[in-house]
Amino acid sequence: MPGRWIPAGRAPVISTNAGQSAMPVNAANDDPERARRFRDAALPHLDDVYTLARYLLRDAADAEDAVQECYLRALKHFDSYRGPAMKPWLFAILRNVCRAEYARRASSPTAPIEEVPEDAAQTPLWHDAPETPEAQMLHRWDASTIRRLVEALAEPFRETFVLREIHELSYREIADVVGAPVGTVMSRLARARAMLRSAWMAEEEHPK
Amino acid sequence: MTCDEAEILLHALIDGELDAGHARAVEEHIAGCPRCAAELAAYREMSKATASANLRYTAPPALRRRIEASLPQARVPNRRAVLRGFALGSAVSAIAASGLFAIVVRNDDEARIESEVVSAHLRSLQAGHLTDVISTDQHTVKPWFNGKLDVAPPVVDLTAQGFTLIGGRLDYVDARPIGAIVYRRRAHVINLFVAQTASTERHAAKIDTIQGFNIRRWSERGLNYWAVSDLAADELAEFGNKFETAMRTGTVG
Numbered sequence: 001m002p003g004r005w006i007p008a009g010r011a012p013v014i015s016t017n018a019g020q021s022a023m024p025v026n027a028a029n030d031d032p033e034r035a036r037r038f039r040d041a042a043l044p045h046l047d048d049v050y051t052l053a054r055y056l057l058r059d060a061a062d063a064e065d066a067v068q069e070c071y072l073r074a075l076k077h078f079d080s081y082r083g084p085a086m087k088p089w090l091f092a093i094l095r096n097v098c099r100a101e102y103a104r105r106a107s108s109p110t111a112p113i114e115e116v117p118e119d120a121a122q123t124p125l126w127h128d129a130p131e132t133p134e135a136q137m138l139h140r141w142d143a144s145t146i147r148r149l150v151e152a153l154a155e156p157f158r159e160t161f162v163l164r165e166i167h168e169l170s171y172r173e174i175a176d177v178v179g180a181p182v183g184t185v186m187s188r189l190a191r192a193r194a195m196l197r198s199a200w201m202a203e204e205e206h207p208k
Numbered sequence: 209m210t211c212d213e214a215e216i217l218l219h220a221l222i223d224g225e226l227d228a229g230h231a232r233a234v235e236e237h238i239a240g241c242p243r244c245a246a247e248l249a250a251y252r253e254m255s256k257a258t259a260s261a262n263l264r265y266t267a268p269p270a271l272r273r274r275i276e277a278s279l280p281q282a283r284v285p286n287r288r289a290v291l292r293g294f295a296l297g298s299a300v301s302a303i304a305a306s307g308l309f310a311i312v313v314r315n316d317d318e319a320r321i322e323s324e325v326v327s328a329h330l331r332s333l334q335a336g337h338l339t340d341v342i343s344t345d346q347h348t349v350k351p352w353f354n355g356k357l358d359v360a361p362p363v364v365d366l367t368a369q370g371f372t373l374i375g376g377r378l379d380y381v382d383a384r385p386i387g388a389i390v391y392r393r394r395a396h397v398i399n400l401f402v403a404q405t406a407s408t409e410r411h412a413a414k415i416d417t418i419q420g421f422n423i424r425r426w427s428e429r430g431l432n433y434w435a436v437s438d439l440a441a442d443e444l445a446e447f448g449n450k451f452e453t454a455m456r457t458g459t460v461g
Contacts, residue, residue: 035280044430046275046408050267064271071275138253143261150263164223165255166263171225190219197254 038078042071045087048167049094055162056098058151066101070094088169091177095159138197139204149199157192164189209237211244218248222255262458272408319418321381322425322434326418328379329399329436332388338397339375339390349376353387359431361387361402364454371398371447391447398437398447405432413448415441424448428455 049070053063070093074081081089141149153161156178163174171189175182209217217234220226226234238244332338341352350363356378365373370393377388381401391398411427422444424435435451437444 032280039279046267046272047264051265054265067271068275072278075279138257140257143263146258146261147263165258186220187216190216193219193251200254
């Protein structure tokens with residue numbers, strides 16, 4: 001289903017080769033008033049965009065590059081932005097930038113391809129019913145441990161999880177950002193939480 | 209409803225994404241199924257644990273500077289553009305965004321805004337003008353601003369620290385709406401004015417005195433703050449410090 005802010009059949013950013021867009025650089029890019037409007041609308045979301053990039057790419061330097069590219073593309077396409085929400089629009093652009101980075105990594109001989117573990121889809125959603133209510137108590141991990149557990153989730157579960165739990169997007173907004181039906185978002189999220197919960201409990205038995 | 213259906217839908221229930229009919233169906237299933245009930249409880253707890261941990265990252269200042277530098281630079285600001293940085297609404301200053309804020313703001317403009325803030329404080333002290341929403345509960349005051357301003361001002365309860373939250377008010381500075389949060393210390397009223405700015409650079413507090421009122425001004429996380437009161441400067445500084453501490457430790461409504 002097409003995103004609400006994207007005309008049907010048209011992705012916000014199609015160019016995957018950073019720096020050389022198929023579109024001519026719009027002369028309006030030099031308009032300071034337009035740049036000011038863009039700054040006002042887009043820069044307050046910088047931390048959010050950077051956070052998503054960190055989780056998608058799992059590398060601080062790559063995340064910085066992706067965010068910068070994201071803002072360049074967003075400025076270029078700012079005239080076609082029709083709302084309603086700036087943050088999901090930026091996320092959708094960032095996601096396209098990151099997909100290009102995945103492709104680069106996949107073709108790089110030095111960087112290993114990220115393999116989706118075979119068993120990712122087989123992780124049971126169900127856990128054995130606890131014998132006592134106490135068994136339900138989850139250890140309260142610190143933020144850095146949770147970050148590590150989240151980063152260990154396979155794509156696209158990690159992406160869905162981060163958009164929901166950290167950025168607090170609605171299912172509809174997530175569906176628009178990742179270009180998948182709401183039902184898919186729902187099942188990915190259920191799977192992501194099940195995998196995180198397994199890892200969460202395993203951490204308790206075998207802390208790293 | 210089967211357990212297979214419930215295992216997916218209970219997540220949508222946690223997230224508040226189900227319509228009333230589906231929510232009822234899931235709840236009915238869970239009421240009669242201990243295993244699903246236990247699952248729901250476990251995931252609720254995990255969501256809570258996740259939400260209470262800070263899993264966000266902050267963009268490095270160098271990245272922010274690089275992005276700002278890559279945008280077309282605005283012309284030298286006129287007075288109006290500078291003032292926009294202080295006011296709420298769509299007109300947030302490009303200058304503030306470009307990080308030049310502290311350098312280019314001329315002293316007379318800054319003083320003029322402070323003088324307007326003091327005028328707003330004085331107006332608020334007239335009978336019946338102090339608060340639009342009266343509440344000592346930060347969770348009542350903060351939602352009240354929703355829809356009235358482009359930015360929801362942070363509302364912090366500092367009662368335990370000796371500054372009683374008494375409400376909020378919509379005010380005007382430079383003919384633009386601005387949020388004011390009202391505190392009381394003994395018989396003294398403190399108006400805390402909050403305005404959005406595109407610059408997220410932190411500016412340490414400084415205290416000025418205008419017409420016998422003390423003003424503590426600081427900037428943090430994209431917001432400009434002016435705390436105005438007839439309190440002594442050291443007590444106003446204490447208020448500001450406690451507010452900033454509460455913001456950093458996350459006890460914000």
